[in-house]
Each structure stands twice: as structure tokens, then as C-alpha cells.
Amino acid sequence: MAMASLCPCGSGGAVEACCGRYVLGAAHAPTAEALMRSRYTAFVLGEVDYLIATHHPTQRHPNERQQLVKSLENTDWLGLRVLKTQQGQGEDRQGQVEFIAYYQDPKPGQIHERSRFVKQRDRWFYVDGDPLPPILPRPKEPCWCGSGKRYKGCHG
Numbered sequence: 038m039a040m041a042s043l044c045p046c047g048s049g050g051a052v053e054a055c056c057g058r059y060v061l062g063a064a065h066a067p068t069a070e071a072l073m074r075s076r077y078t079a080f081v082l083g084e085v086d087y088l089i090a091t092h093h094p095t096q097r098h099p100n101e102r103q104q105l106v107k108s109l110e111n112t113d114w115l116g117l118r119v120l121k122t123q124q125g126q127g128e129d130r131q132g133q134v135e136f137i138a139y140y141q142d143p144k145p146g147q148i149h150e151r152s153r154f155v156k157q158r159d160r161w162f163y164v165d166g167d168p169l170p171p172i173l174p175r176p177k178e179p180c181w182c183g184s185g186k187r188y189k190g191c192h193g
Contacts, residue, residue, distance in 0.1 A: 045081035046074035047117045060087045065161070069125025069132030069154035072161040074117065077138055081114045093155060093162040115139040116181065130156050137172060139181045147171050147181065 044055035051057075056078035058064045059071070066072035072091060079087040085105045089097065116139045125132020131154065138148045152166035174181055176189030184191050 044074075045078045045114065045117070047119075048074065052078065060084050062087075065159065066091075067127050067161075068122075069129075069152075069156075069161055070119060070122045070134050072154060072163065073134045073136060073152055074119070076163060077114070077117045077136075080109065080112075080138075083109050085109070091161070091163055093164045096164055111142055113141040115141060115145070125154055125161075132156075132161075135169070137181075145181070 042051060044050050044052040044057070046056050048055050056071075056075040059066045059075040060079050060082065066075050076088060076091055078084075079091075085102060088105055089101060092101070118137045118139075119134060120137065121133075121135040123133040125134060133151055133153055135151045136149075138150075140146055140148070149169040149171055150166040151169060153164040154161050155164055156162075174188040176187065178188050180186050180188045180191035
């Protein structure tokens with residue numbers, strides 16, 4: 038895996054000290070939010086094996102690898118915002134994380150989801166999520182596509 042200097046999850050830390058250690062298998066994510074952030078990082082870096090390994094075994098499907106590979110070929114991930122976390126700490130057995138992941142495929146878009154996670158045998162797994170409506174910036178706020186323009190002048 039080619040590591041960038043800053044972690045794609047938006048933590049501001051170096052990828053090696055942040056999500057990279059989970060994606061590489063050197064450690065397990067200690068919280069549901071850490072797993073969600075590391076899964077986003079795996080999407081950015083194209084780490085399909087990690088995405089499958091951290092998807093709860095009861096939720097995997099036979100074509101998952103092919104679908105992930107195809108999706109990753111056509112998607113540029115632009116950023117992540119974690120909005121809310123419920124439970125999902127080290128002592129918990131379940132948790133939820135609400136987030137927005139911004140992408141371009143080829144047009145800018147977002148995934149706004151409330152994801153469910155479970156912890157089994159001291160490892161967190163992504164189970165599934167409920168899609169939520171997009172949250173658009175106000176016209177004068179920076180556009181979430183990463184263009185540097187105000188939202189109104191870019192996509193508003």
C-alpha cells in the first residue's frame with residue numbers, strides 16, 4: 038500500500054500512525070468510529086481486502102470483491118466528515134457512526150449514512166447502514182467537492 042503523508046480520514050495525523058496501521062493489519066481499530074475512518078481510508082487507497090475483512094461475515098456477498106473493484110476504479114474520494122457517534126467505544130459491543138463521505142464519480146456526490154457496527158472477539162465490524170438525505174453547504178460556504186470555490190459558484 039502506498040501511503041500518503043496525511044491520513045485520508047481527515048484526522049490530520051500521518052496515515053501510518055492513524056488508519057494505516059489498521060488497514061495494514063498491524064492493529065485492530067479500537068472503536069466503531071476508528072473502524073469507519075479506516076474503512077474510508079481503505080476506499081481511498083483501494084484496499085479491497087481490508088474492506089471485505091472488516092465487513093461483518095453475515096453481510097458479505099459472493100460478488101462483493103468484483104463490485105468493490107469496479108466501484109474503486111471509477112470513484113475519487115474527496116473527504117470525510119464524521120457527524121455523530123453513538124456507543125462504539127472499546128467497552129461497547131455495538132455502535133453507530135453518522136458520516137458524510139464526499140466523492141467524484143465523475144460528478145461530485147456524497148454518501149450520508151448512519152452506519153451500524155458490532156464488536157465480536159475484540160474486533161469491530163461494519164454491519165450495514167441507513168442512507169440519509171444529502172447535507173448541502175450554504176451558498177457562501179466552501180464547496181465540498183474540494184474545488185476551493187464557494188458552493189453557490191460551483192454546484193449551487
